[in-house]
Amino acid sequence: MSLLVLTGVESFYRASQALFGVSLAIEDGEVVALMGRNGMGKTTTINSILGLVRPRAGSIRFAGRELAGLRPHSIARLGLGLVPEGRRCFPNLTVEENLLVAARGNEWTLERVTELFPRLGERRSQYANTLSGGEQQMLAIGRALMTNPRLLILDEATEGLAPVIRQDIWAAIRKLKAAGQSILVVDKTLSELLPVADRCFVLEKGATVFAGAPEALTPELQDRYLGV
Numbered sequence: 001m002s003l004l005v006l007t008g009v010e011s012f013y014r015a016s017q018a019l020f021g022v023s024l025a026i027e028d029g030e031v032v033a034l035m036g037r038n039g040m041g042k043t044t045t046i047n048s049i050l051g052l053v054r055p056r057a058g059s060i061r062f063a064g065r066e067l068a069g070l071r072p073h074s075i076a077r078l079g080l081g082l083v084p085e086g087r088r089c090f091p092n093l094t095v096e097e098n099l100l101v102a103a104r105g106n107e108w109t110l111e112r113v114t115e116l117f118p119r120l121g122e123r124r125s126q127y128a129n130t131l132s133g134g135e136q137q138m139l140a141i142g143r144a145l146m147t148n149p150r151l152l153i154l155d156e157a158t159e160g161l162a163p164v165i166r167q168d169i170w171a172a173i174r175k176l177k178a179a180g181q182s183i184l185v186v187d188k189t190l191s192e193l194l195p196v197a198d199r200c201f202v203l204e205k206g207a208t209v210f211a212g213a214p215e216a217l218t219p220e221l222q223d224r225y226l227g228v
């Protein structure tokens, strides 16, 4: 059984339709890339999975369960861990407190997160608002992992960060993949994303227009669907 399956999802913001038929599937342990130019519906797809936007048509099944009608907190509890665009941590809690308040389950611990991101270990008693942008992003990923998600969702996790920090984050994503973590990634850095992805889905105007292995996403297709 697939971990996550979207079939013909249509979502709206009030009267304005944003998704016109998004279909995608993620198997357990896969890293899946969700791609497309700005405004094509990637974040709306993620919001639809999480129940933050209610689809009006189509189906979203997570671990065999239809998510339609469930509230966002119930959906999150089924095992979805989001790292949102623009990293949200508690500014007035320390790194350690930020991680501990997110903890649910016992596979991911403070120790494991700080092993993945040693910088967080070095700064464990620092307040989150004193961290650099990259460190806050690592903390946001650490917080999502502390919930022990069956599926980790990264929405533009490397956007706007210094190159050396982006490399740390990609290295962490590769380690998570090697550990068998299922991940849905939205990111514009194709040179990092394509080698780590098992499968890619490309959205155009709110619909899935490509589904396949990263090797099948030829330079021509990249140009057609992702070029500026």
Ligand SMILES: Nc1ncnc2c1ncn2[C@@H]1O[C@H](COP(=O)(O)OP(=O)(O)OP(=O)(O)O)[C@@H](O)[C@H]1O
Binding pocket: 013, 016, 018, 036, 037, 038, 039, 040, 041, 042, 043, 044, 045
């Ligand atoms: N809160 C909102 N209210 C109304 N329309 C919205 C809202 N959020 C997004 N949209 C519209 O929905 C469509 C899809 O946007 P979405 O943010 O999902 O795209 P995206 O692929 O994630 O783009 P980006 O890379 O810019 O984040 C766009 O036409 C956008 O203008």
